[in-house]
Amino acid sequence: MIQLNYRDARPIYEQVKDGLRHLVVTGALQAGDKLPSVRALASSLAINPNTIQRAYEALEREGYLYTVAGKGSFASPQADVNAARREGLLKQFDASAAELLFLGMTAEELARRLEEAAGHRTAREERGQ
Known part of the structure; x- marks a missing residue:
């Protein structure tokens, strides 16, 4: 899903954010598709859940994701992009x-x-x- 490069000068949350944005923009994540939970993605990438949460929040502010309380985060329809x-x-x-x-x-x-x-x-x- 997302590849992290620890030699990259960008912070990890930026790499996660860019990776998820790329998946939405290229159509790998369609509008309404559920994203992995913060804990699940953090576990699969072996990083702190706060890092994933920060990336999700930034993408939500940009309009690429939306969150439903108790349900998770989902890819936004293209028309909703900020x-x-x-x-x-x-x-x-x-x-x-x-x-x-x-x-x-x-x-x-x-x-x-x-x-x-x-x-x-x-x-x-x-x-x-």
Whole structure:
């Protein structure tokens, strides 16, 4: 499910958060899918449950997860993803695109990359992943 890299400079909770976000974004976790309990995931990754709880709380604030008291945490529908997160990603995209253009990439090459990314997403959706 999630791979931790202890040589990574990022804190463990960030790695867990990024790993879970990736599973939601790629469709490996569909809207409504139940996530492992904090204790179960902490046990399987051999880390402190507080670390998992911190990652779950951050993802809930970002809109990727929702929690039902007594039931657990679940992947949110795509429409529920926080607008602020989307805006932040668009700012990163704009900055990256501007730098790539500065480094000599053409607008057509960027457009092609974007179309390829959209094509990969469409292919995953058609396969039901």
